[in-house]
Structures are given as C-alpha cells and as structure tokens.
Amino acid sequence: MNEKSIIKVKNLTKMFNKFTAVDNVSFDVKKGEIFGLLGPNGAGKSTILRMLSTLARPTSGTAQIGGYDVIKNDNDVRKLIGIVSEKMIMYNRLTAKENLLFFGNLFNIPKNVLAKKVDDLLELVQLTKFKNSQVGTFSTGMQQRMNVVRALLNTPQVLYLDEPTLGLDPQSSVEIREFIKKLNRENGTTVIVTTHMMVDADLMCDRIAIIDHGKIVALDTSANLKKQLSGTKTTIIKLEIVNLNPEIVETIQTLKCADSVTQEDSTHLKILVHGEEAFDSIIDAIRSKKGKITSIENLQPTLEDVFLHLTGHQVRDSTNQKMPVDTHRGPFARPKARIR
Ligand SMILES: Nc1ncnc2c1ncn2[C@@H]1O[C@H](COP(=O)(O)OP(=O)(O)O)[C@@H](O)[C@H]1O
Ligand SMILES: [Mg+2]
Incomplete structure (x- = not known):
C-alpha cells in the first residue's frame, strides 16, 4: 500500500x-x-x-x-x-x-x-x-x-x-x-x-x-x-449513411463483429467493432438494406466507449442534465438517474 x-x-x-x-x-x-x-x-x-x-x-x-x-x-x-x-x-x-x-x-x-x-x-x-x-x-x-x-x-x-x-x-x-x-x-x-x-x-x-x-x-x-481500449482489437467507427433506417441498425446489431451500435442522429451510426472481417460485414449489411455509406471515420475512444467495452452496456445520462428540478420534493431534491 x-x-x-x-x-x-x-x-x-x-x-x-x-x-x-x-x-x-x-x-x-x-x-x-x-x-x-x-x-x-x-x-x-x-x-x-x-x-x-x-x-x-x-x-x-x-x-x-x-x-x-x-x-x-x-x-x-x-x-x-x-x-x-x-x-x-x-x-x-x-x-x-x-x-x-x-x-x-x-x-x-x-x-x-x-x-x-x-x-x-x-x-x-x-x-x-x-x-x-x-x-x-x-x-x-x-x-x-x-x-x-x-x-x-x-x-x-x-x-x-x-x-x-x-x-x-x-x-x-x-x-x-x-x-x-x-x-x-x-x-x-x-x-x-x-x-x-x-x-x-x-x-x-x-x-x-x-x-x-x-x-x-x-x-x-x-x-x-x-489507452487500454486502443490497445485492444476494438475499433470505433463512425459512418455517415444516406437512407439510414431501423433495419440497418437491427441487422448490424446481429453481427458478431459489432460490439455495440449507437445511432447518433438521422444519418450517423457509431459502432464498436472487432475482427478483420468487421468492415466487410458491416458494409455488406448496410448495402443489403439499401443504405449508402457516404463517409467512414475512425474515432478515438471516449470514456463512454471504455465503459461500454468493459461492462457491455451504456451508462445512460437519461437525466441529460437538463431535467427540471422537481420542486414538489423541495428545492434540494434532484431527479434520480436512470439507465435504460
Ligand atoms: N438501505 C438499503 N437497503 C436495501 N438495498 C439498498 C439499500 N441501499 C442501497 N441499496 C441497493 O444497493 C444497490 C446500490 O445502491 P447505491 O449505492 O445507492 O447505488 P448508486 O449510488 O451507484 O446509484 C442498489 O441496488 C440499491 O437498490
Ligand atoms: Mg447514488
């Protein structure tokens, strides 16, 4: 010690x-x-x-x-x-x-x-x-x-x-x-x-x-x-996809090479992937569901990615810091955090 x-x-x-x-x-x-x-x-x-x-x-x-x-x-x-x-x-x-x-x-x-x-x-x-x-x-x-x-x-x-x-x-x-x-x-x-x-x-x-x-x-x-996460075989990619639809997300989720999929907005997916075949599999999956990839970016890991990698689930900031304070519970009551 x-x-x-x-x-x-x-x-x-x-x-x-x-x-x-x-x-x-x-x-x-x-x-x-x-x-x-x-x-x-x-x-x-x-x-x-x-x-x-x-x-x-x-x-x-x-x-x-x-x-x-x-x-x-x-x-x-x-x-x-x-x-x-x-x-x-x-x-x-x-x-x-x-x-x-x-x-x-x-x-x-x-x-x-x-x-x-x-x-x-x-x-x-x-x-x-x-x-x-x-x-x-x-x-x-x-x-x-x-x-x-x-x-x-x-x-x-x-x-x-x-x-x-x-x-x-x-x-x-x-x-x-x-x-x-x-x-x-x-x-x-x-x-x-x-x-x-x-x-x-x-x-x-x-x-x-x-x-x-x-x-x-x-x-x-x-x-x-x-750094630990960068040292693993996990890569984080961000894809811009025209015609990004729920089927694309669902299909990628079923792939073994995809550890997690997060839809960031109407055109962007963030995916934690591993394995040599990962890129091919993901591109095939997107094309098979009529999606068109317009850009691919390799991201540096964030703490959120580290958490996801270690635990297999996300810490959801569902209170989003913006939630109003519940005044009925008094001025010091703060909303409870939730994970989905
Ligand atoms: N006094 C208690 N009696 C029974 N279960 C409790 C008590 N306090 C906490 N727990 C349970 O222990 C776990 C950890 O709670 P807590 O330490 O409050 O978590 P966190 O602060 O990380 O949200 C939770 O599942 C909670 O329901
Ligand atoms: Mg607590």
Missing part, C-alpha cells in the same frame, strides 16, 4: 439481506487526489461513500481514512471528512449566511472563527453578493454551491461528493466542477466524487474507478483507461 494514501479501502463489501450492493471493493486514494467513482444508477457508489463516511457499516472488509478505521475510530473519521450527499437540508427562509452560521454552530466552531470562515467560504463560491438573500430564492446551481460550502465548514481533509452535478444545467455543472478543482488545488482537499456522468469523471478526476454491479471493473486515469 502507498504510504501517501489518505484513504485505504480493502475488500469492502456491503450486503442488504442476500443482495450484494458492494462486492469486495479495494482501492487507495492519495492525499490531494480527486478520485472518481463512475457507474450507473444502482452500481453501489453511494453505498461505498456511506461506508467511508461511517453512515453505513460494512458487512466485511476494512476502510481507513487518515489512518482511522471507519468502524473502530468512527468519531475520528467524522472529524476528517465533509459530506455532500444527494439529499441536503438547508433552511430556505434563512439567508446564505444564517444557514452557514447555524450549521457551523453544530460543529462547535468558536464564534469569531466561524464568522470569518463563513465569509471566506461565501467568497470562495462567489456568493458574497448574496449572503443576505434567502437560500430559497437561489438557483439550483447556487444551492448546490451552498451544499458544498456547508460540508466545508469544519475544514475537512477529505470531501465526499455524491453526484454533485445531478440535475444541474450544463453551466452550473461546469461551475461545480471548476469549484471542486479549485478547492482541491488551493486547499489540498482530497476529494472522492461519485457520478454517472462521463464528462464529470473525464474533466474532474485524477483517477477513476469504474463501478458496475458493486464491483470495480477498472481503475486508472482517464487517459490510461482510453
């Missing part, structure tokens, strides 16, 4: 009755790293974070944060961590500043220290201008920044963020990602972030563990994960 690891997870398993939600997971996180847990809904990401936060007890295996065991030294662990969970409570009628002072008092932070801390944190997330506005009037992106700030009140060495961009519009997602990176860079905070969004993992994380059905199926930097 690496001496510089601040988080050491070994054979961590969580069972709910007979169902294994987290299956023998091991990984280390280095001090100052942004570490991503990437996987579809139900993969076990939140359960891993809950165990690392002392909120759920592992069925077996161990996890240490800063040398403290999550079961034996749970109080010490809690002092080191900050949690931004999927659901967060804040008081809509209180202002940004009042909320933070309230939660800071729960941590027993001395009054004068807390006042400065709150001012600094509001400045950090560029909400100083709104410090005396009620949180209920904030946009979803601003509220999410408040959620993150709330988790930073006790100056944690390790910050856990569970799906921080879920339900945010693209611009707010960019802001949150940039803010997490800034925090990591300037304060040296170690971060574990869960996401089902490829773009989050790709743009934010130093290393990514791809999780599927409770297991880590790959763990590396984004660049290395993509």
Whole structure:
C-alpha cells in the first residue's frame, strides 16, 4: 500500500439481506487526489461513500481514512471528512449566511472563527453578493454551491461528493466542477466524487474507478483507461449513411463483429467493432438494406466507449442534465438517474 494514501479501502463489501450492493471493493486514494467513482444508477457508489463516511457499516472488509478505521475510530473519521450527499437540508427562509452560521454552530466552531470562515467560504463560491438573500430564492446551481460550502465548514481533509452535478444545467455543472478543482488545488482537499456522468469523471478526476454491479471493473486515469481500449482489437467507427433506417441498425446489431451500435442522429451510426472481417460485414449489411455509406471515420475512444467495452452496456445520462428540478420534493431534491 502507498504510504501517501489518505484513504485505504480493502475488500469492502456491503450486503442488504442476500443482495450484494458492494462486492469486495479495494482501492487507495492519495492525499490531494480527486478520485472518481463512475457507474450507473444502482452500481453501489453511494453505498461505498456511506461506508467511508461511517453512515453505513460494512458487512466485511476494512476502510481507513487518515489512518482511522471507519468502524473502530468512527468519531475520528467524522472529524476528517465533509459530506455532500444527494439529499441536503438547508433552511430556505434563512439567508446564505444564517444557514452557514447555524450549521457551523453544530460543529462547535468558536464564534469569531466561524464568522470569518463563513465569509471566506461565501467568497470562495462567489456568493458574497448574496449572503443576505434567502437560500430559497437561489438557483439550483447556487444551492448546490451552498451544499458544498456547508460540508466545508469544519475544514475537512477529505470531501465526499455524491453526484454533485445531478440535475444541474450544463453551466452550473461546469461551475461545480471548476469549484471542486479549485478547492482541491488551493486547499489540498482530497476529494472522492461519485457520478454517472462521463464528462464529470473525464474533466474532474485524477483517477477513476469504474463501478458496475458493486464491483470495480477498472481503475486508472482517464487517459490510461482510453489507452487500454486502443490497445485492444476494438475499433470505433463512425459512418455517415444516406437512407439510414431501423433495419440497418437491427441487422448490424446481429453481427458478431459489432460490439455495440449507437445511432447518433438521422444519418450517423457509431459502432464498436472487432475482427478483420468487421468492415466487410458491416458494409455488406448496410448495402443489403439499401443504405449508402457516404463517409467512414475512425474515432478515438471516449470514456463512454471504455465503459461500454468493459461492462457491455451504456451508462445512460437519461437525466441529460437538463431535467427540471422537481420542486414538489423541495428545492434540494434532484431527479434520480436512470439507465435504460
Ligand atoms: N438501505 C438499503 N437497503 C436495501 N438495498 C439498498 C439499500 N441501499 C442501497 N441499496 C441497493 O444497493 C444497490 C446500490 O445502491 P447505491 O449505492 O445507492 O447505488 P448508486 O449510488 O451507484 O446509484 C442498489 O441496488 C440499491 O437498490
Ligand atoms: Mg447514488
């Protein structure tokens, strides 16, 4: 094990009755790293974070944060961590500043220290201008920044963020990602972030563990994960086809050489293929269904392709970041991710 690891997870398993939600997971996180847990809904990401936060007890295996065991030294662990969970409570009628002072008092932070801390944190997330506005009037992106700030009140060495961009519009997602990176860079905070969004993992994380059905199926930097795929016999091609019809897609899907077929728009197909006969078979299939190929492009693998290759299915961003927030469930409720 690496001496510089601040988080050491070994054979961590969580069972709910007979169902294994987290299956023998091991990984280390280095001090100052942004570490991503990437996987579809139900993969076990939140359960891993809950165990690392002392909120759920592992069925077996161990996890240490800063040398403290999550079961034996749970109080010490809690002092080191900050949690931004999927659901967060804040008081809509209180202002940004009042909320933070309230939660800071729960941590027993001395009054004068807390006042400065709150001012600094509001400045950090560029909400100083709104410090005396009620949180209920904030946009979803601003509220999410408040959620993150709330988790930073006790100056944690390790910050856990569970799906921080879920339900945010693209611009707010960019802001949150940039803010997490800034925090990591300037304060040296170690971060574990869960996401089902490829773009989050790709743009934010130093290393990514791809999780599927409770297991880590790959763990590396984004660049290395993509390189691994280039090293296999799998090729990704993009075809432009005149008269692209559902029959063409269905026929290609039945071919052994095609690992996956994605229709990108009315004229483009993206296909993961393998084998020497692949091109011939695909061209024959398209022609047999009256399609005409107007261009073929060889694509560099994306993280989505890596995921597809490793798991055999796609992480569907069906919430698409554009889904409106369900206000009936309160301003902090965010839509659940789904895979199709
Ligand atoms: N308290 C619980 N009781 C029973 N099953 C649970 C509980 N929490 C999570 N699960 C199940 O464990 C699996 C992993 O859940 P979760 O960790 O929330 O996944 P993710 O965060 O990756 O979407 C899911 O199938 C979920 O239904
Ligand atoms: Mg989750």
